[in-house]
Amino acid sequence: MKNEQSHRIPTTDDIEVSTYLGIAKELHGEQATPEPKPLPPKERETIVVIDFGSQYSMLIARRIRECHVYCELVPWDTPWEKIAPLNPRGFVLSGGPASAYNPDAPLALPYIYDKHLPVMGICYGMQVITHQLGGQISPGEKHEYGHAILYLNTEDCPLFASLPPSFPVWMSHGDQILDAPPDFKTLAYTDNSPIAVMGNDEGIFGLQFHPEVVHTPVGKTIFQNFVYKVCSCQGNWTSANFIAENIEKIKEQVGDGKVICALSGGVDSAVTATLIHRGIGNNLTCIFINNGLLRRQEPERVLNTFLRNLKMNVTYVDASERFLERLKGVTDPETKRHIIGEEFIKVFEEEAAKLGKVNFLAQGTLYPDVIESSSASETKASATIKTHHNVGGLPARMKLSLIEPLRYLFKDEVREVGFALGLPEDMTWRQPFPGPGLAIRIVGEVTRERLEILRAADWIVMNEIKKAKLYRQLWQSFAVLTGIKSVGVTGDYRSYAYTIAIRAINSNDAMTAEWAHLPYDLLGRISDRIVNEVPNVNRVVYDITNKPPATIEWE
């Protein structure tokens, strides 16, 4: 199995790991909450999620943001001095793998209770509250994992406003509550958990189940009730407010300085550039490098959007020759990646040098990258993030400061902001496309002829998938030029031509993936069109392998 960490040279747009939320939302047919009227940015309010290490912590933050309330996820030991500027309106204590009664278990810091703000503890978070406020937990002899029915004991708990007396929830815990702390009422139970929800009059709640996962269908209503009915939030986290606030921030940060930004054609760099352009106009120069490994019409479309429609300052560099020259005779996937990454930085540096004095480098870093690398300090976080990017070594070498306006956004929020900024849909909804481009979808040597074949086949795949309205649901769908040639027959002639593989997968985070069960007639149409329309291809196969053991890309 390929090592994920080592073989990737991601670009800003490749930090797609977070797309799972947006796509998951679509798959489960959830309606987006309508956007409330924009409020002045000074009224910023935050729900702070205290992270005890659950695999679902990020999902809690997403759910709250879906309610149009700003939310940040912070490590459990974050001091109050860092929390206070966020203007917190309430806390959510996440789940986590520890047992609250163990001597070295992470617990809530005193401010969580001292500030008299509402608190919602989920799973381990509930056990923390129980342990710290004088209740009793029984060590889990009986683990509970999976669906359960929750029965409410009361009709007037604000957390459950407009919910039926019983509903399905998702459980995943070992320890359970034996006695609630003094002054807490048992608000709901399941067959296995007599105290499945508890609460007191101060707005401190404990939930044994996970409202953040899709298997708790009413989860969104519970979060809405918590933020609006318990924490009295106004709901001013909207694309419009984000854009207005950040344009001002960018103006302030950059002043009269000059900014450069590498465009890739994907949503992250597109939104980053557009936002910065709104703030500082032509003091932003975008560099768009055509490495010769892009898909059909991609360079034209990117230029059309940024240069002609948005009237940005774009330096277009057709470096196809250089890249293809260096890739001549190279067949090893890792070497391909390495060459492409290296060449990209060289071209970028050369172009940037022509611009004279530049002060900032804009990057499309997203919140999940920040969270994933930030269980410790900011410094550590940004150090790790830089290595994710193609332009990674540049800021230090060129003495550039970083500007990362999307640093607090999830992928689907980036798409929404892109939409609100007027970017075309094919850019805001683009499936992830790897930095090394088509080079890692051609098995063996990358040549002009092979690239042309793959472009033509890929165009058909994309076209048919879009016509079938599956493009947004699928994590990725594309064609691969396998290194195989096989015998075929066309009319009276025997042919010996390439085999194209179709890859279409569902995924939540690209770390694991399932091959998509595309309808046979769609596969049939794609196959017919490829063998009829693409010269030098006489066979089409469908890749029905999951990741693991296969990777998404073939190279």
Ligand code: XMP
């Ligand atoms: P694999 O093939 O590792 O792909 O299952 C996981 C996700 O990462 C993308 N990918 C890359 N993106 N540079 C990139 O920018 C790379 O070298 C690279 N390799 C894979 C792939 O498209 C999928 O979304």
